[in-house]
Amino acid sequence: MKAEFKYQCDYCHGRFKSETRFMKHHCKEMKRDEEFRSLEGQAAHLFYKSWMKYKHHTTTTHPHAFRHSRYFTVFLKFVDFVGRSHLPDTEAFIKLMVKHKIEPNLWTDDRAYGKYLEWVTRVMATEKLIEITVKTMFDIADVAHVGVKDILDNITPNELIQLLHQRRISPWILLNSKKFADFFRDKTTSEERVIMESIINPEYWMKRFKSHPDDLKLAKDCVTALEL
Numbered sequence: 187m188k189a190e191f192k193y194q195c196d197y198c199h200g201r202f203k204s205e206t207r208f209m210k211h212h213c214k215e216m217k218r219d220e221e222f223r224s225l226e227g228q229a230a231h232l233f234y235k236s237w238m239k240y241k242h243h244t245t246t247t248h249p250h251a252f253r254h255s256r257y258f259t260v261f262l263k264f265v266d267f268v269g270r271s272h273l274p275d276t277e278a279f280i281k282l283m284v285k286h287k288i289e290p291n292l293w294t295d296d297r298a299y300g301k302y303l304e305w306v307t308r309v310m311a312t313e314k315l316i317e318i319t320v321k322t323m324f325d326i327a328d329v330a331h332v333g334v335k336d337i338l339d340n341i342t343p344n345e346l347i348q349l350l351h352q353r354r355i356s357p358w359i360l361l362n363s364k365k366f367a368d369f370f371r372d373k374t375t376s377e378e379r380v381i382m383e384s385i386i387n388p389e390y391w392m393k394r395f396k397s398h399p400d401d402l403k404l405a406k407d408c409v410t411a412l413e414l
C-alpha cells in the first residue's frame with residue numbers, strides 16, 4: 187500500500203505525505219475560513235446581510251459566496267470601525283449609506299462618518315437618542331462601580347468630549363441636567379468648554395427644545411429619574 191499523500195487539506199486540496207507537515211499546514215483558504223467563523227467574521231456577515239436587505243431587497247445571501255467575495259474584507263474593516271467608533275446604531279448607519287449611495291468600501295471614511303453624525307443629531311428620533319444615552323450612562327456607571335447619578339464625578343472632560351463626538355450621550359439629557367451644568371462650570375477648562383460647545387451647538391438645541399415640547403418633557407422626566 188502506498189503511504190504517500192495520505193493527508194489532504196479540505197481547503198486548498200493540497201496533499202501531504204507526513205502528518206507533521208500536514209498538521210503544520212495553514213493556507214490562505216484555511217485562514218479565511220477561520221476569519222469567517224470568528225466573532226468579527228460573523229458580525230461582518232450580519233452587516234453584509236443588512237446591507238443586502240436595504241440595497242438589493244434580498245434576504246437570501248450565501249455565506250460561501252460572501253466569504254469568497256471582495257466584500258468580506260470590506261465588511262471586516264467595517265466591523266473594526268464599528269468597534270473603534272462605538273457606532274450607536276449600526277442598522278441606521280447602513281440604511282443611511284444606502285440612501286446616499288455610498289458603497290461599503292467608503293463607509294469607514296470621515297465623510298461617511300460625518301454624514302452619519304449629522305443625521306444622528308438632526309434626524310434620529312428623540313426616544314432613540316435618549317435610549318442610546320441611557321445605555322451609555324449605565325455602561326459608564328458599571329465600569330466605575332457607581333450609580334448613574336454619580337457618573338459625572340467619575341468621568342473626565344476629555345472622556346465626555348469623546349462621548350459627545352460619538353453621539354453616545356445626547357444633549358437632550360445633558361443640557362437638561364443640573365449636574366452637567368455644574369460639571370461644565372466647575373470641572374472644565376475654557377478650551378474644553380469651547381470644544382464641548384462646538385460639538386453640542388447649544389443654540390441649535392435650545393431651538394429644538396422649544397419646538398418639541400413633548401420631547402423636552404420626556405427628556406426632563408428621564409433626567410429626573412436618573413437623578414442627574
Ligand SMILES: [Zn+2]
Nearest residue numbers: 195197198213
Ligand atoms: Zn490548505
